[in-house]
Amino acid sequence: MTADATRVLVLNSGSSSLKYQLLDMNGGTRLAVGLVERIGEPASRLVHTPLAAGGDKRERTEPMPDHDAALKAVADELSEDGLGLDSPELAAIGHRVVHGGLKLTEPTVIDDAVLKEIERLVPVAPLHNPANLTGIRTAQRLRPDLPQVAVFDTAFHSTMPEYAARYAIDVETADAHRVRRYGFHGTSHAYVSRETAKLLGKQPEDVNVIVLHLGNGASASAVAGGRCVDTSMGLTPLEGLVMGTRSGDIDPAVIFHLERNAGMSSEEIDALLNKKSGLMGLCGDNDMREIRRRIDEGDKRAALAFDIYIHRLRKYIGAYTAVLGRVDAVAFTAGVGENAAPVREAAVLGLEEMGLAVDARLNAERSDEARIISPEYARVVVAVVPTDEELEIANQTYALVSS
Ligand SMILES: Nc1ncnc2c1ncn2[C@@H]1O[C@H](COP(=O)(O)OP(=O)(O)O)[C@@H](O)[C@H]1O
Numbered sequence: 001m002t003a004d005a006t007r008v009l010v011l012n013s014g015s016s017s018l019k020y021q022l023l024d025m026n027g028g029t030r031l032a033v034g035l036v037e038r039i040g041e042p043a044s045r046l047v048h049t050p051l052a053a054g055g056d057k058r059e060r061t062e063p064m065p066d067h068d069a070a071l072k073a074v075a076d077e078l079s080e081d082g083l084g085l086d087s088p089e090l091a092a093i094g095h096r097v098v099h100g101g102l103k104l105t106e107p108t109v110i111d112d113a114v115l116k117e118i119e120r121l122v123p124v125a126p127l128h129n130p131a132n133l134t135g136i137r138t139a140q141r142l143r144p145d146l147p148q149v150a151v152f153d154t155a156f157h158s159t160m161p162e163y164a165a166r167y168a169i170d171v172e173t174a175d176a177h178r179v180r181r182y183g184f185h186g187t188s189h190a191y192v193s194r195e196t197a198k199l200l201g202k203q204p205e206d207v208n209v210i211v212l213h214l215g216n217g218a219s220a221s222a223v224a225g226g227r228c229v230d231t232s233m234g235l236t237p238l239e240g241l242v243m244g245t246r247s248g249d250i251d252p253a254v255i256f257h258l259e260r261n262a263g264m265s266s267e268e269i270d271a272l273l274n275k276k277s278g279l280m281g282l283c284g285d286n287d288m289r290e291i292r293r294r295i296d297e298g299d300k301r302a303a304l305a306f307d308i309y310i311h312r313l314r315k316y317i318g319a320y321t322a323v324l325g326r327v328d329a330v331a332f333t334a335g336v337g338e339n340a341a342p343v344r345e346a347a348v349l350g351l352e353e354m355g356l357a358v359d360a361r362l363n364a365e366r367s368d369e370a371r372i373i374s375p376e377y378a379r380v381v382v383a384v385v386p387t388d389e390e391l392e393i394a395n396q397t398y399a400l401v402s403s
């Protein structure tokens with residue numbers, strides 16, 4: 001890395017999306033941000049915002065069959081602003097990698113052994129690790145000379161106590177197959193819990209926070225003094241909350257029942273629980289905006305899907321209140337958590353006895369800043385704290401390559 005190479009490109013490859021940011025770490029400015037959605041569908045859409053070059057959004061809708069095509073389109077957009085991947089100012093590319101297993105718990109410069117390990121973990125992150133791998137391989141092809149750094153969703157949760165991480169199943173079987181709870185969205189839970197402490201004017205060591213990361217994938221975590229002590233996702237990102245297309249918690253016997261009595265294969269059940277369940281499975285829509293619109297029009301299926309989503313969320317708030325003993329703050333984040341006021345309101349409705357309440361006016365306000373939405377009198381602070389996985393990944397990537 002040369003002394004004037006201070007830029008980091010961050011790639012956050014989701015199952016069907018690619019979010020990216022180009023940052024200059026010398027001063028911490030964002031040069032470009034963007035998103036490719038609906039990768040693999042006929043009308044993939046790229047929205048690119050060149051912040052350094054005036055900031056006028058550019059959009060492209062065209063078929064992008066996979067993450068390789070999406071990343072090439074992103075590279076073209078960056079080139080158009082003179083910010084191409086060939087720039088000598090680029091110091092590294094940082095990749096969000098969802099599953100790092102037991103071995104990969106720190107930001108890591110990617111070599112063949114790391115790639116192999118990420119690949120080995122594909123069965124336990126089937127929607128995510130393949131996309132992450134494609135992103136890494138394409139970036140390596142475009143810039144073979146640059147350090148590529150992986151930052152793992154599982155990392156923040158790796159300090160969970162054994163009694164929270166271990167499933168109550170036969171120990172030998174579990175250990176032989178590394179079956180345990182890993183947890184995901186860790187980069188977000190870490191960032192948001194720290195930002196929440198800041199919002200309270202305290203050090204992370206001094207606060208207990210429940211973080212509710214509600215995006216398309218959704219997870220809750222209990223963070224005690226800056227350390228994750230429990231989280232709702234498990235071996236894979238399927239456990240826990242009701243999500244856009246994933247069921248979250250179910251009785252595992254549902255699977256055997258469907259295998260034995262509905263003649264479904266394990267592949268079919270996997271697809272059912274990961275892609276055709278959650279809000280989508282319940283009402284045919286996975287987008288909270290659409291669900292709220294339907295509820296406003298009196299749609300009963302959408303209303304029931306919403307109630308099921310909220311019921312699960314409230315159970316986790318209660319559970320993590322018990323896990324933490326003392327809760328200083330509940331932080332809502334990610335697409336739904338940051339934007340859906342009705343979700344936040346319903347999640348704590350009637351929980352004054354637990355110290356939880358939201359102020360209707362504060363909850364309805366819109367802002368990109370972290371903010372408190374609970375009334376003065378409430379014992380627990382309820383807050384909206386926007387996540388920034390890309391910034392967190394850029395910081396960790398740059399710290400690693402410049403050390
Ligand atoms: N204005 C909004 N109101 C309600 N929900 C929203 C709004 N904007 C986004 N969302 C929800 O956020 C989800 C995407 O969240 P995001 O954190 O970007 O997810 P992911 O990273 O998993 O793709 C959408 O599917 C939608 O349900």
Ligand SMILES: CC(=O)OP(=O)(O)O
Pocket residue numbers: 014015098128153184185215216217218237
């Ligand atoms: C781990 C996970 O569920 O990620 P996402 O929310 O991006 O799908």
Ligand SMILES: [Mg+2]
Pocket residue numbers: 215216334
């Ligand atoms: Mg996300």
